[in-house]
Each structure stands twice: as C-alpha cells, then as structure tokens.
Amino acid sequence: METSKILKCLFSVVLLISSFHVSPCVSFTSFVFGDSLVDAGNNDFLFTLSKADSPPYGIDFKPSGGRPTGRFTNGRTISDIIGQSLGAKSFPPPYLAPNTRAADAILRGINYASGASGILDKTGFLFIGRVPLREQVNYFEQSRNYMVNVMGENRTKEFLKKAIFSLTIGSNDILNYIQPSVTFFFGEKNSKTTLQDFMVSNLTIHLQRLHELGARKFVVVGVGPLGCIPFVRALKLLPSEQCWTKVNELVQGYNNKLKEELTRLNQEMGPEAIFVYANSYDVFSSIIINYRQYGFENADQPCCGGYFPPFVCFKRNDQNDTSVLCDDRSKYVFWDAYHPTEAANIIIAGKLLDGDKSISFPINIRELYNYNL
Numbered sequence: 272m273e274t275s276k277i278l279k280c281l282f283s284v285v286l287l288i289s290s291f292h293v294s295p296c297v298s299f300t301s302f303v304f305g306d307s308l309v310d311a312g313n314n315d316f317l318f319t320l321s322k323a324d325s326p327p328y329g330i331d332f333k334p335s336g337g338r339p340t341g342r343f344t345n346g347r348t349i350s351d352i353i354g355q356s357l358g359a360k361s362f363p364p365p366y367l368a369p370n371t372r373a374a375d376a377i378l379r380g381i382n383y384a385s386g387a388s389g390i391l392d393k394t395g396f397l398f399i400g401r402v403p404l405r406e407q408v409n410y411f412e413q414s415r416n417y418m419v420n421v422m423g424e425n426r427t428k429e430f431l432k433k434a435i436f437s438l439t440i441g442s443n444d445i446l447n448y449i450q451p452s453v454t455f456f457f458g459e460k461n462s463k464t465t466l467q468d469f470m471v472s473n474l475t476i477h478l479q480r481l482h483e484l485g486a487r488k489f490v491v492v493g494v495g496p497l498g499c500i501p502f503v504r505a506l507k508l509l510p511s512e513q514c515w516t517k518v519n520e521l522v523q524g525y526n527n528k529l530k531e532e533l534t535r536l537n538q539e540m541g542p543e544a545i546f547v548y549a550n551s552y553d554v555f556s557s558i559i560i561n562y563r564q565y566g567f568e569n570a571d572q573p574c575c576g577g578y579f580p581p582f583v584c585f586k587r588n589d590q591n592d593t594s595v596l597c598d599d600r601s602k603y604v605f606w607d608a609y610h611p612t613e614a615a616n617i618i619i620a621g622k623l624l625d626g627d628k629s630i631s632f633p634i635n636i637r638e639l640y641n642y643n644l
C-alpha cells in the first residue's frame with residue numbers, strides 16, 4: 272500500500288521533470304521548521320515543560336475532533352493554513368511522532384518544529400526538552416537520506432527544488448533574553464546588538480546548510496511584536512492596550528537585520544534559490560491595533576488561561592470546567608499568553624500568502640509556490 276503510493280509519487284516526479292505534469296502528491300510539499308508557533312506535535316514526544324497535549328488546546332482543530340494535537344493554539348497554525356490554501360491534502364506530520372513514516376517526507380512533507388526552541392542552541396533550556404533549529408536541520412538530513420535511497424540523488428534534487436522550506440523561529444531567543452531568571456542562569460548578558468547579530472549569523476548557517484541539502488524555496492518568518500503578547504506585558508505589569516516598547520524595538524532591530532541578510536542571500540544564491548522574508552511583525556501589529564476592524568473584541572488578554580500570571584491554559588479531562596476559556600474564541604486575538612488564536616492565524620496566513628512587497632519580500636508565498644526554478 273505504502274510502496275504503491277510512493278511508486279505513484281515517484282512516477283509523477285518523473286513526469287513532472289519531463290513534462291510539467293502536476294500530480295496531486297507533489298502539488299504542494301513543505302518542510303516546516305520553527306518553534307511553538309508552528310509545532311504540529313513534536314514536543315508531545317519529548318520530556319519537556321513546553322507541551323500542548325491537554326485540552327482545551329486543539330479544541331477547534333477539526334481533523335482531531337477537537338482533541339489536542341500538540342499544536343499550541345485552538346485550531347490550525349499559520350503554516351497549516353498556508354499549506355491548505357496552496358492545495359495540500361494533509362498537514363505535514365511531526366517528525367518525532369511514532370506513526371510518522373520516512374515515506375511521509377515524499378508524500379506530505381514533514382514538520383520538524385518544536386516548542387521552546389530557538390535559533391541559538393541554548394535557547395529554551397529551562398523547558399528541558401526541545402529541538403533546537405540545528406537539530407531540526409539534522410532531522411531533515413535524515414529525511415533526505417531516505418529520499419535519496421528511494422528516488423536517487425537527481426530526483427531528490429528535483430523534488431526538493433519545488434518544496435517550500437519555511438522557518439518560523441527567533442521569538443524564544445528574544446523571550447529568553449528579556450527574562451531576568453534566564454539571565455541569571457546564563458551568566459553575563461550580551462548586548463542587544465550582539466544578540467541580534469548572533470541570531471542572524473547562526474540562522475544564516477542553518478539556511479546555508481539547508482541549501483546545501485537541496486532546499487531552494489525558503490520562507491523565513493520574522494519575529495512578531497513580542498512586546499504586545501500577554502506574557503511579556505505581564506512581566507512589565509503593563510495596563511490594557513500598552514506594549515513593552517523596548518522589546519518591540521529589539522525585535523524590529525532583529526527583523527531589519529534579518530531582511531538585509533536575506534536580501535544578501537538572494538543576491539549571492541539567486542536566481543536558483545529564493546529567500547522570502549515574511550513580515551509577520553507588521554501584520555500582527557496591525558491586527559492588535561485595529562482589532563475591531565478585523566472582527567475581534569479583545570486584543571490584549573488570552574482566551575485561555577485567565578488574564579493574570581501564571582496563565583495556565585489547562586482543563587482537566589474529567590471535568591466540565593470551562594472557566595479557563597473565553598466565551599467566543601473567534602473574538603480573541605490571543606489564544607494563550609504567547610500564541611494567537613486560529614482566527615488571528617487565518618488573517619496572518621492570508622496576508623503572508625497574498626500580501627504585497629511590504630509584507631512578503633521580494634515575492635509573496637503564493638508567487639514563491641508558483642515560481643519555476
């Protein structure tokens with residue numbers, strides 16, 4: 272059964288090379304790297320404090336019937352939604368799930384993202400288990416070895432040329448940096464400029480490695496306005512509708528350097544490779560500021576976990592306790608103290624997919640998908 276699917280797929284890869292015939296199984300393949308914003312369940316299989324494996328996480332995720340899947344939101348993540356919009360028949364399964372097979376790399380793509388992880392290896396160590404970006408790339412290398420075994424080197428190259436490699440990472444590097452308790456463990460603190468530069472240069476190393484492994488279509492998502500998330504506002508005891516400006520400036524400084532670096536990579540490696548910078552900062556800021564225009568009623572409190580620290584979004588299975596949950600999830604921008612609701616993710620995904628150059632640079636994600644390298 273599995274073998275025949277792969278053979279069918281292989282056959283269509285061959286067709287694709289010879290005649291531009293588009294087959295269902297290669298119409299959209301993505302390899303997803305990142306943190307909890309896009310983790311599709313990898314952390315469920317780690318010993319970690321960063322898990323979304325209990326209700327009400329996943330309450331609006333239809334394929335699971337509302338049960339938690341390890342996604343850190345009530346429904347689909349941004350990368351789930353973008354994949355579906357581009358015609359993916361199913362979501363790339365989490366690499367670490369026991370029922371994910373090596374063949375899924377060819378059939379559906381793979382999700383390597385892990386909650387609490389960062390660009391820097393040390394990021395998230397207080398949560399114990401997580402898969403830092405470097406290891407996520409190592410896992411991809413394993414998937415690629417499988418592809419080469421099954422399809423050969425040349426077909427693997429052709430296959431990977433069409434796939435989209437998205438990286439949504441960096442928030443935790445910055446969140447770790449601004450928390451006093453983490454500084455205490457780290458010892459001396461780098462300057463903000465050093466942090467931004469380390470993030471960009473380390474990320475570049477991972478992008479180059481993916482490129483060496485055959486990735487050509489990249490989407491690198493910048494960091495959002497972390498100074499406005501409930502967790503960070505609570506650290507600073509900020510009143511309603513106020514963000515921690517210094518944190519947002521730190522994020523914007525990083526995003527600017529990231530965008531410059533991606534422009535450089537496009538000059539250096541293009542046109543055989545494309546690096547798209549996805550400006551989630553401006554998209555998400557606009558939702559927070561103009562939330563009523565987008566149909567939301569609340570843009571500063573989490574729907575789940577209450578309005579005050581420690582923001583525990585957790586409901587015991589055996590109780591009808593809905594006290595941790597807001598009444599209408601579609602009216603909240605934030606699902607928990609860190610993550611957007613599915614309602615917000617839908618808006619963000621739509622803008623990144625079809626936005627103009629101020630949102631996705633130099634082309635948007637739909638254009639990247641249609642681009643023939």
Ligand SMILES: *[C@@H]1O[C@H](CO)[C@@H](O)[C@H](O)[C@H]1NC(C)=O
Pocket residue numbers: 423425
């Ligand atoms: C793979 O591609 C290279 C260069 O295009 C070619 O020389 C080689 O014969 C190909 N190998 C196979 C097995 O098709």
Ligand SMILES: *[C@@H]1O[C@H](CO)[C@@H](O)[C@H](O)[C@H]1NC(C)=O
Pocket residue numbers: 391392468469470472473476
């Ligand atoms: C990566 O980040 C670390 C700090 O975590 C730094 O020591 C190292 O120099 C960085 N690597 C590069 C290539 O910038």
Ligand SMILES: *[C@@H]1O[C@H](CO)[C@@H](O)[C@H](O)[C@H]1NC(C)=O
Pocket residue numbers: 590591
């Ligand atoms: C939970 O809800 C169901 C249906 O609404 C009800 O029949 C049941 O008695 C409730 N259980 C408790 C412990 O309140």
